[in-house]
Amino acid sequence: MNKLASRVEKIAPFQVMAVLERAKQLQATGLDVIHLEVGEPDFVAPQQINEAGQKAIADGNTGYTPANGLPELKTAISQHYRKQYEADVHPDRIIVTPGASGALLLMASLMVESGSNVLMPDPCYPCNRHFLIQCGAQAKLVETQASEGFSINLSNLDDWWDKHTSGMWLASPSNPTGAVLSKEYVTSAWREVSARGGHLLVDEIYQGLVYDGDDFTALSINSDIFVINSFSKYFAMTGWRLGWIVVPEWAVEGATKLAQNLFISAPSVSQYAAIQAFDTASLEQCEKRRQEFSERRNTLLKGLAEIGLPVVAPAQGAFYAFVDVSEITDDAMKWCLDLLEEEHVALTPGTDFGVKDSHKYVRFAYTCNQDRLREALSRIKRFINR
Ligand SMILES: Cc1ncc(COP(=O)(O)O)c(C=O)c1O
Numbered sequence: 417m418n419k420l421a422s423r424v425e426k427i428a429p430f431q432v433m434a435v436l437e438r439a440k441q442l443q444a445t446g447l448d449v450i451h452l453e454v455g456e457p458d459f460v461a462p463q464q465i466n467e468a469g470q471k472a473i474a475d476g477n478t479g480y481t482p483a484n485g486l487p488e489l490k491t492a493i494s495q496h497y498r499k500q501y502e503a504d505v506h507p508d509r510i511i512v513t514p515g516a517s518g519a520l521l522l523m524a525s526l527m528v529e530s531g532s533n534v535l536m537p538d539p540c541y542p543c544n545r546h547f548l549i550q551c552g553a554q555a556k557l558v559e560t561q562a563s564e565g566f567s568i569n570l571s572n573l574d575d576w577w578d579k580h581t582s583g584m585w586l587a588s589p590s591n592p593t594g595a596v597l598s599k600e601y602v603t604s605a606w607r608e609v610s611a612r613g614g615h616l617l618v619d620e621i622y623q624g625l626v627y628d629g630d631d632f633t634a635l636s637i638n639s640d641i642f643v644i645n646s647f648s649k650y651f652a653m654t655g656w657r658l659g660w661i662v663v664p665e666w667a668v669e670g671a672t673k674l675a676q677n678l679f680i681s682a683p684s685v686s687q688y689a690a691i692q693a694f695d696t697a698s699l700e701q702c703e704k705r706r707q708e709f710s711e712r713r714n715t716l717l718k719g720l721a722e723i724g725l726p727v728v729a730p731a732q733g734a735f736y737a738f739v740d741v742s743e744i745t746d747d748a749m750k751w752c753l754d755l756l757e758e759e760h761v762a763l764t765p766g767t768d769f770g771v772k773d774s775h776k777y778v779r780f781a782y783t784c785n786q787d788r789l790r791e792a793l794s795r796i797k798r799f800i801n802r
Contacts, residue, residue, distance in 0.1 A: 427546050432764040435752055439762045450792040451784060453762040455591065457735070458783045459652040459705055461689070462698040469656075469689035477688050483676040485512025485660070486687045492694045493660060503636040509662050511671050512682045516621045516646035516659035520547045523642060523661060525674050527615050528553045532582040537568050539738075539770030539777075541591050541619065556581070559772055562728040562740070565595040570608050583615035588634075589622040589733025592769045592779040596629035596732040603637050610640070617642040621659070622734035624650035624702065627710040629732040640664045647686070649734070650702055651693045656686040709735050712782040712789055719793035720780075723800060728777065735782050738766070742776035744800060752778060758802075759795035 432453050439449045460466070472478070484490070490507035497503040513519040520543065528534060530552025536544055538557035545555035558576050560566040568576075568584070586605060588597035597605075602618060609616045618634035620643055634641045646659035659682075663671045675681075692698055716737055720727055724743075731737040745751040749765040756762050766777030782789060 423549050423552075426549050428542065430542065431749055431768045434749075435756060435762050435764065438753065438756055439760075442756070442760060447760050449756070449760045449762060450788050450795070451762050452780050452782070452789075452792055453764045454783055455736075455764075455781055456654040456783065457649060457652040457705070458785075461647075461651055461653045461656070462693070462701040464692040464695050464698050465651065465653065465689045468692040469685050472685045472688035478684055481512075481681040481684045481687055483511075483679070483681050484672055485510065485682060486684075486691070489687050489691050492691050496694045497633060497635060501631075501633045501636060503633050505635055505662055506665075508668055509639075509665060510660050511663065511668075511675050512658065512660045512687060513675065514659070514679055514682050515648060515657045516619065516644050517543065518657075518679055518682065519644040519646070519659045519661035520544060520619075521550065522671060522674050522678060523617055523644065524548050524551045524553065525678065526663070526667060526671055527617075527642070528582050532580045533578070534582055535568065535573075535576055535584040537566055537586070537590075538772050539566060539592055539766060539774055540585075541587060542768055544585055544619075553582070555585075557771055562773075565729045566590070566593050566738075567595065567597060567601065568605070570601075570604050573608050573612075577612055577614075581612070581614060583617065584609050585617040585619065587619035587621070589626060590729070590736075591622070591734055592736055592764070592766065592777075593729035593738040594731035594734045594736040595729040596626055596631075599630050599632050599637065602634050602641075606634075606638050606641055610638075615642060616640075617644065619644045621646045622649050625706055625709060625735060626733040627706075627713055628730070631733075635662055642667075647690050647693060650706075651690070651698075652702075652705070653686070653690070653693075656683065656689065658682055658686040658690055709782065712786055713737070715786050715789050716780060716782050716793070719790065723793065723797040725796075725800075737780045737782070739778050739780060740776055741778055742773075746775065748775050748778050755796065755799050759799045761792045761795050761799075 524547040647653040764779040766774040
């Protein structure tokens with residue numbers, strides 16, 4: 417009675433929630449809190465997408481769709497890969513999911529045996545570990561170096577790969593660091609992983625939000641690589657809950673069975689709307705926003721350098737910068753809470769993302785305009801100099 421499944425104990429809550437909660441309380445008292453902790457764009461979806469969503473409701477297109485997604489949407493995604501990334505991806509290989517989160521759960525269920533482990537860099541997106549726990553497996557966080565952009569050193573892979581290792585999960589651009597993997601790196605990762613009989617997943621949810629470095633897809637390297645993506649970030653559709661996974665041809669049938677059983681289908685209104693995401697006008701708007709993010713990034717990086725806070729990984733993509741605060745504190749979480757209390761700036765502590773050195777870092781999300789960013793930087797400067 418009243419006893420949760422033991423796996424729930426292994427799921428860590430987000431530490432940033434404590435920051436968010438306190439931020440809300442402070443805001444409720446009338447204080448002006450600057451939010452740099454939130455990992456979602458401060459934009460809404462382009463107009464064509466919103467209108468197509470409204471039309472889908474008006475037309476009554478609100479029932480289940482095929483489990484793998486609307487054929488028109490899958491075709492649109494496939495054409496986007498061809499046009500934008502010169503990658504040939506047959507629509508049958510695309511499974512539309514409720515967000516990239518749905519895709520990650522599907523991936524864990526599809527490819528990871530219970531009792532096995534999956535390698536991923538420390539730090540990385542925290543939910544990955546938890547999706548594996550749901551499947552009775554676990555993440556093995558591989559120690560990385562800030563000087564190597566927190567990417568897994570592929571020449572030491574034998575130190576980490578054991579007989580229970582099922583594969584490796586990477587992300588580019590990365591959350592929390594913003595680092596972008598090069599095509600050469602992902603090619604080598606595929607060579608190393610496939611030589612050991614494992615699978616490789618590349619989470620490309622921040623695809624398109626690249627300011628410096630390669631904006632490519634791992635699908636152009638090998639069709640046996642699994643790739644995850646989403647409408648949440650580039651298309652600013654976080655609450656529409658729509659993403660996708662591209663699987664190798666041999667995995668389509670298994671992935672379809674799982675999609676049917678796990679979700680029945682992704683949200684239909686969101687799927688009808690998302691067909692418009694690849695329209696020229698929508699892509700032009702997304703590109704303008706990419707430029708806006710790029711300008712914010714420049715402002716943030718310049719401001720951080722001026723106040724002497726080192727950005728530890730090359731912040732080439734997504735909308736994140738990972739910053740070393742170890743000269744100031746040995747407890748990033750406490751530092752975040754104190755900064756919030758005293759200067760009303762909310763950041764995410766590194767401890768949400770990793771184990772080894774995560775207490776040294778904080779994540780900045782540049783999801784507010786440049787004036788707000790400048791104001792945040794001047795408050796942080798005052799806080800540090802106090
Ligand atoms: C790296 C990464 N993967 C997956 C997700 C899940 O995104 P969604 O389910 O909104 O598509 C996120 C969300 O922040 C993320 O940062």
